[in-house]
Amino acid sequence: MSDPHQHSFLGSLCHAVKTVWDAGDALLAVSGGADSMALLRGMLDLNQTHSGRLAVAHFNHNLQPAISDNVARWLQQTCERLAIPFHLGAADVGQLAAETGQGIEESARNARYAFLKQTALHNRFTHILVAHTRDDQVETILHHLLRGTGVAGLRGMPERRVLVPPSDGQPEIALLRPMLAVTRAEAVDYLRTVSQDYRDDPSNVDVAFTRNRIRHELLPQLESSFNPNIREALSKLSQQAGDLQEALEQIVHQQLRGALLDVNADIVRLRWQPLNEQTRHVIRECFAMLWKQQQWPRQRMNYSHYDRLATLLQNGGTADLPGGIVVERRGELVVLRRQSGGA
Numbered sequence: 001m002s003d004p005h006q007h008s009f010l011g012s013l014c015h016a017v018k019t020v021w022d023a024g025d026a027l028l029a030v031s032g033g034a035d036s037m038a039l040l041r042g043m044l045d046l047n048q049t050h051s052g053r054l055a056v057a058h059f060n061h062n063l064q065p066a067i068s069d070n071v072a073r074w075l076q077q078t079c080e081r082l083a084i085p086f087h088l089g090a091a092d093v094g095q096l097a098a099e100t101g102q103g104i105e106e107s108a109r110n111a112r113y114a115f116l117k118q119t120a121l122h123n124r125f126t127h128i129l130v131a132h133t134r135d136d137q138v139e140t141i142l143h144h145l146l147r148g149t150g151v152a153g154l155r156g157m158p159e160r161r162v163l164v165p166p167s168d169g170q171p172e173i174a175l176l177r178p179m180l181a182v183t184r185a186e187a188v189d190y191l192r193t194v195s196q197d198y199r200d201d202p203s204n205v206d207v208a209f210t211r212n213r214i215r216h217e218l219l220p221q222l223e224s225s226f227n228p229n230i231r232e233a234l235s236k237l238s239q240q241a242g243d244l245q246e247a248l249e250q251i252v253h254q255q256l257r258g259a260l261l262d263v264n265a266d267i268v269r270l271r272w273q274p275l276n277e278q279t280r281h282v283i284r285e286c287f288a289m290l291w292k293q294q295q296w297p298r299q300r301m302n303y304s305h306y307d308r309l310a311t312l313l314q315n316g317g318t319a320d321l322p323g324g325i326v327v328e329r330r331g332e333l334v335v336l337r338r339q340s341g342g343a
């Protein structure tokens with residue numbers, strides 16, 4: 001058996017969690033599946049030289065209670081054996097989905113993230129770690145492509161995002177994905193070297209869920225019939241899209257900062273001086289960012305709405321947009337107004 005301390009998995013994980021050791025704490029989101037068990041064992045292993053505060057959070061979705069209760073019990077015992085604190089949350093996700101009209105996947109995710117945030121807040125954790133791998137990233141990008149996406153969607157899941165902003169002296173809580181460079185096979189191989197078993201989530205093999213169909217049907221077919229290196233290709237595309245999007249966001253920030261005259265919840269006034277190098281793409285992104293900053297409804301805003309705004313900036317005129325937002329350009333002045341009653 002190879003030495004677990006030399007395993008490439010630990011090298012990648014160690015590289016990705018530097019900020020965690022600086023902050024000194026991490027709440028590990030563990031489902032009991034191979035990926036998150038590798039996260040748990042890997043973090044415990046690395047922690048021998050870092051002495052950070054670690055704990056496990058597990059959420060029982062109760063979709064198949066006979067199985068998920070067993071998984072929760074097994075994980076609790078495993079955590080006791082490994083001497084790591086264990087936090088358990090539970091909900092009847094099937095019932096939640098029926099009540100809210102949301103899909104099962106969305107309800108499960110919402111309930112799970114609410115629990116993870118609460119657990120981190122109550123126990124003063126500033127980082128929540130989830131175990132998405134490179135394979136999950138590739139599946140996510142394909143999912144976005146199938147649904148329709150822009151450059152931002154090609155980036156897939158970010159390595160870090162703020163989950164709870166800082167408030168009243170409380171530091172922010174960040175979500176980290178330290179395993180995005182690791183393949184699922186590497187994680188499973190690491191578990192084998194430390195003789196750690198795991199429990200697969202039964203919902204993962206249900207091909208009715210879109211993501212599982214991508215995992216079990218689409219990707220294997222793309223690999224066998226089109227490109228055996230499709231995962232690597234998509235993973236590289238995601239890194240490039242991420243770099244591009246970051247550069248674009250900087251340009252958009254600058255552009256907006258220079259153009260904003262005044263802002264309140266329902267009215268934004270801009271002085272827009274067209275620059276030669278401005279492309280329609282930058283203009284569309286400026287408006288997308290403005291909508292985000294203003295917290296105006298974005299669900300019904302699509303590419304063609306933002307593109308219409310780019311035309312309006314070039315030609316002048318007025319546009320009526322979803323959510324009761326009216327945009328008008330006269331000369332260099334652009335006024336965006338949210339009318340009362342707009343949802």
Ligand SMILES: Nc1ncnc2c1ncn2[C@@H]1O[C@H](COP(=O)(O)OP(=O)(O)OP(=O)(O)O)[C@@H](O)[C@H]1O
Nearest residue numbers: 029030031035036057058059060109129130131132
């Ligand atoms: N029941 C659970 N309890 C705690 N953590 C979980 C649970 N299920 C998933 N996670 C965490 O989330 C990671 C991703 O899991 P999964 O791919 O099933 O989620 P997802 O539905 O794609 O969620 P999202 O992409 O929103 O994080 C897991 O590796 C694990 O870290």
